Amino acid sequence: xxxxxxxxxxxxxxxxxxxxxxxxxxxxxxxxxxxxxxxxxxxxxxxxxxxxxxxxxxxxxxxxxxxxxxxxxxxxxxxxxxxxxxxxxxxxxxxxxxxxxxxxxxxxxxxxxxxxxxxxxxxxxxxxxxxxxxxxxxxxxxxxxxxxxxxxxxxxxxxxxxxxxxxxxxxxxxxxxxxxxxxxxxxxxxxxxxxxxxxxxxxxxxxxxxxxxxxxxxxxxxxxxxxxxxxxxxxxxxxxxxxxxxxxxxxxxxxxxxxxxxxxxxxxxxxxxxxxxxxxxxxxxxxxxxxxxxxxxxxxxxxxxxxxxxxxxxxxxxxxxxxxxxxxxxxxxxxxxxxxxxxxxxxxxxxxxxxxxxxxxxxxxxxxxxxxxxxxxxxxxxxxxxxxxxxxxxxxxxxxxxxxxxxxxxxxxxxxxxxxxxxxxxxxxxxx
Numbered sequence: 001x002x003x004x005x006x007x008x009x010x011x012x013x014x015x016x017x018x019x020x021x022x023x024x025x026x027x028x029x030x031x032x033x034x035x036x037x038x039x040x041x042x043x044x045x046x047x048x049x050x051x052x053x054x055x056x057x058x059x060x061x062x063x064x065x066x067x068x069x070x071x072x073x074x075x076x077x078x079x080x081x082x083x084x085x086x087x088x089x090x091x092x093x094x095x096x097x098x099x100x101x102x103x104x105x106x107x108x109x110x111x112x113x114x115x116x117x118x119x120x121x122x123x124x125x126x127x128x129x130x131x132x133x134x135x136x137x138x139x140x141x142x143x144x145x146x147x148x149x150x151x152x153x154x155x156x157x158x159x160x161x162x163x164x165x166x167x168x169x170x171x172x173x174x175x176x177x178x179x180x181x182x183x184x185x186x187x188x189x190x191x192x193x194x195x196x197x198x199x200x201x202x203x204x205x206x207x208x209x210x211x212x213x214x215x216x217x218x219x220x221x222x223x224x225x226x227x228x229x230x231x232x233x234x235x236x237x238x239x240x241x242x243x244x245x246x247x248x249x250x251x252x253x254x255x256x257x258x259x260x261x262x263x264x265x266x267x268x269x270x271x272x273x274x275x276x277x278x279x280x281x282x283x284x285x286x287x288x289x290x291x292x293x294x295x296x297x298x299x300x301x302x303x304x305x306x307x308x309x310x311x312x313x314x315x316x317x318x319x320x321x322x323x324x325x326x327x328x329x330x331x332x333x334x335x336x337x338x339x340x341x342x343x344x345x346x347x348x349x350x351x352x353x354x355x356x357x358x359x360x361x362x363x364x365x366x367x368x369x370x371x372x373x374x375x376x377x378x379x380x381x382x383x384x385x386x387x388x389x390x391x392x393x394x395x396x397x398x399x400x401x402x403x404x405x406x407x408x409x410x411x412x413x414x415x416x417x418x419x420x421x422x423x424x425x426x427x428x429x430x431x432x
Contacts, residue, residue: 110320113258117327120253120260124331124382126323133385139358139373142418146371146410147390153179154406155399158190166398174399196227197401204367204395207315214314218265220395221312221364228408230268236416238271245298251332253382264329268308268415269294269301270423277304280424283432291431293340295332306333307419308360308411315366322363323372323384330359330374331382337427338376344430355426357419360411363387367396369404 117124127133135143155163157178164171200223207216222239225231231238243265252260270277281293285303294306309329311322337356358375371393372386393404 108320110318110324113260114320114324116255116258117253117260117324120255120258122253122331122335122376122379122381124253124327124384126327126384126386129385129388133383135385136358136375139375139385142358142373142414143388145414146407147388149410150391150403150407151176153177153183155179155402156185156190156193157181157183158185158187159194159402162194163399170397170399177399177403193402194398196223197398197405200224200227200395200401201398208366208396212314214312214317217314217364217366218312221266221310224395224401224404225266225408228405228412230408230412233273235412236270236274236277236420237268237412238273240267240269240301241265242267242296242298242301245296245301247295247329247332248292248297248302248336251295251335252328253331260328262325262328264309264325265312266310267296267301267306267329268412270305270307270420272304280428281305284428287432291343292336295329295336305423307357307415309333310362310364313363313365317365319363319365319370322365323386326361326363326372327374327382327384330361330372330384333359334374334376334382338380340427340431344427357422360415367394367400369393369395371407 114126155174155177157180160171160178163174200220203223204217204220206212207220225239229235243263246263247261249261270281272278272281281304284291284293292302293304294302296302296306309326311326311329313319313322334356341356356376358373361372361374363370363372369392370387371391372384372388374382374384376382391407393407394400395404
C-alpha cells in the first residue's frame with residue numbers, strides 16, 4: 001500500500017509566507033473574509049493530520065491585538081479611549097491616608113481670648129474653687145449662706161411620694177434635703193410646687209431628647225426663674241433679656257490686639273417699679289440725668305442696677321464660651337460699680353477694691369446650671385470663681401429642679417437684702 005503524502009508542511013509554509021508578506025490591515029480583512037468561509041472549503045480532511053501538531057507554537061509569530069476603532073470603556077475607572085490611545089495606570093495619582101498625628105485642628109478662639117484676658121487691663125481670670133485662693137470676706141460669707149441653704153431642708157416633706165415615684169434611684173440620697181415632718185404646708189402650695197417642677201422637667205426633657213436649640217432652652221430657663229417669684233409685685237428684682245443689648249465698651253478690659261465686646265442672655269435688675277427701688281434711684285436720676293447705674297447701654301437697663309447674669313447654651317454647648325461671656329459681663333459691671341462708689345464717696349479708700357460686693361451668675365448649658373461668683377481683688381483685677389460643685393443644680397430630675405429653685409430664692413434673698421443695702425449706703429445715697 002502506497003504511503004499517504006503529508007502536505008501539512010507545505011500548507012504551513014504557504015501560510016507563513018502569506019503572513020510575512022501581507023499588510024496587517026489587509027491581513028486583518030483577509031482573516032475576516034476567511035472567517036466567513038465554510039470550514040469544509042479550507043480545513044483538511046479528517047484523515048489528514050493537523051498542521052499544528054507538526055510545528056512548535058514558538059515558530060508561529062503572534063499577531064498583536066489591536067483595538068477596534070470604536071470607543072472602549074476603561075474597566076478601571078469608566079474612562080474612554082479611542083484608536084491606539086491608551087491610559088497609563090503607572091501615572092495615575094496614588095492617594096494615601098494622612099496619619100492622625102499629622103492632622104492639625106484650628107485653635108479655639110474662645111480659649112485664646114480667655115488667655116488674652118489674663119494679660120488685659122484689668123485682667124480677668126477664671127479659677128475653680130480652691131482653698132489656696134484667697135477670697136474676700138463678702139464672698140466667703142455669701143458662699144457659706146448658699147451652701148448652708150442647700151445642705152439643709154429645702155424640699156417639703158409631703159413631696160416624698162411623688163419624688164420616690166418619679167426617680168426611685170435618686171430618692172435614696174435625698175433624705176437630708178426634706179423638711180421636718182412637723183412643718184406643714186397647705187396642700188395647694190405643695191400641689192402647685194410639684195406641678196411647676198413637673199412642667200419644667202418635661203419641657204427640659206423634650207429639649208434634650210429632641211436636641212433643640214438655644215431658644216428652646218431659654219424658655220426652660222425663663223420657666224425656672226418665673227417659679228421663684230422673680231418679677232412679682234413684691235419682688236425688688238425682675239429678669240430682663242439682654243441678648244441684643246451691648247455692654248459699655250469703656251468698661252471692658254483693654255488689650256493691645258483684642259476686643260472683648262460680648263453679650264449675655266439674662267440679667268437680674270432692681271426694678272424701678274418696686275417702691276423701695278424707685279425711692280432710692282429716682283433722686284439719683286434727677287440729680288445726674290446722664291448717669292448710668294449699670295454697665296449696659298440700653299435706654300432702660302442702663303438706669304437700674306444689675307448684679308446677676310445668666311448665659312444660656314443648648315445641650316452640648318460650649319461652656320468656655322458661656323463663662324467668657326459671663327465673665328466679661330461681670331467685669332464690666334464691677335468696673336461700673338467701682339466708678340459709682342468713687343462718685344458717691346470721693347473720700348473713700350478707692351484702692352480697696354475688695355470692699356465691693358461680688359457679682360453673681362450662672363452658666364446654663366442644657367440641663368446643667370453652674371454657679372459662679374466674681375469680684376475685684378485689691379489690684380482691681382477680676383476673679384471669676386466657679387463652678388461651685390456644692391452649688392450646682394439643674395433640670396434633669398424633679399429633685400434637682402426643686403433644689404435649683406431653692407438656690408435661686410437664696411440668691412434673690414441675698415441680693416435684695418445684703419447687696420441692695422450696701423448699694424444704697426455706699427453708692428446711691430452719695431449721688432442724690
